[in-house]
Amino acid sequence: MDKNPQNLVFAIDIGGTYTKIGLVNQEGDVLDSRKFNTDAKQPYSQFIKKLSDEIQILVTPFKKKYTIHAIGIGAPNASYISGKMISPPNFRWGESVIIKDNIQNLLKLPAYITNDANAAALGELYYGAGKAMTNFIVLTLGTGLGSGIINESKLIYGQYGMAGELGHVNVYPEGRQCNCGLKGCLETYASVTGIKRTVFELLSDNNSDSLLRSYSYDQLDGKTISEAAHKGDELALKAFDKTAKILGRKMADSVAHLEPEAFILSGGLSHAGDLFIQPLKNYMEAALFKAYKNKVKIILSKATSSDSILGPAALAW
Numbered sequence: 001m002d003k004n005p006q007n008l009v010f011a012i013d014i015g016g017t018y019t020k021i022g023l024v025n026q027e028g029d030v031l032d033s034r035k036f037n038t039d040a041k042q043p044y045s046q047f048i049k050k051l052s053d054e055i056q057i058l059v060t061p062f063k064k065k066y067t068i069h070a071i072g073i074g075a076p077n078a079s080y081i082s083g084k085m086i087s088p089p090n091f092r093w094g095e096s097v098i099i100k101d102n103i104q105n106l107l108k109l110p111a112y113i114t115n116d117a118n119a120a121a122l123g124e125l126y127y128g129a130g131k132a133m134t135n136f137i138v139l140t141l142g143t144g145l146g147s148g149i150i151n152e153s154k155l156i157y158g159q160y161g162m163a164g165e166l167g168h169v170n171v172y173p174e175g176r177q178c179n180c181g182l183k184g185c186l187e188t189y190a191s192v193t194g195i196k197r198t199v200f201e202l203l204s205d206n207n208s209d210s211l212l213r214s215y216s217y218d219q220l221d222g223k224t225i226s227e228a229a230h231k232g233d234e235l236a237l238k239a240f241d242k243t244a245k246i247l248g249r250k251m252a253d254s255v256a257h258l259e260p261e262a263f264i265l266s267g268g269l270s271h272a273g274d275l276f277i278q279p280l281k282n283y284m285e286a287a288l289f290k291a292y293k294n295k296v297k298i299i300l301s302k303a304t305s306s307d308s309i310l311g312p313a314a315l316a317w
């Protein structure tokens, strides 16, 4: 398709808290966008009704002058192949919802869906840090750990559309309970939630002073832990070091499988910057097979949360 500025796609990013929708051209310019509460604890039918209303408001002024070609959707636990969201944690929408078909019917346009981290990887490939690369892995280190793998400039979907769930590779067989039902998954350690759990473990195992002692579990967030670490709080620094050790080793495993040029990191945990990235690099390097050493980059994504519709847009294009 030529890069006619009148050609648009409709992009939807469904998150546990907010859903963002937008119209995006092929250059990655967002012509207009809207954001509303997903209300993931309410029935699914209510979400579809709300989405339908929001779509009308967004699309109507563009109908005359522009052509919308396709829909791209990024959603938790979504399969590219089946078009379903399958029991996403934090949503009370039942076992599975045929979300791709439902949204396709709202707009009467072809729709494409993938999980949010895969969409983020496509966003990096088309519009972000991955533009000049053909092999890289995106890790989104937020509430959980999401991942998207780009190999030979293509997203790896796997046989059933669920490839690359690095958040659920095992770190310790009898480790922390994960939302997925398994124990010891990587995301129970290497995510904002994971580092919070580590902080509380360290607090109970040590008597040392720490800026983090006065916080309750619900109060504590990634930003507070990283601020404490930047102020030199030893316990906070230890928590980052432990997290980096676990994630770095598993990244080395991924290098053996895929030999990426880089890992692109995003999400709350990555915002700690060098304090986290430097030990992460060291631990990854220490665990790498000789042939891979000193080659794999660790880069921070430049995408902000308002860019989250660019991934689904890239999928639609």
Ligand SMILES: [Zn+2]
Binding pocket: 167, 168, 178, 179, 180, 181, 182, 185
């Ligand atoms: Zn898990």
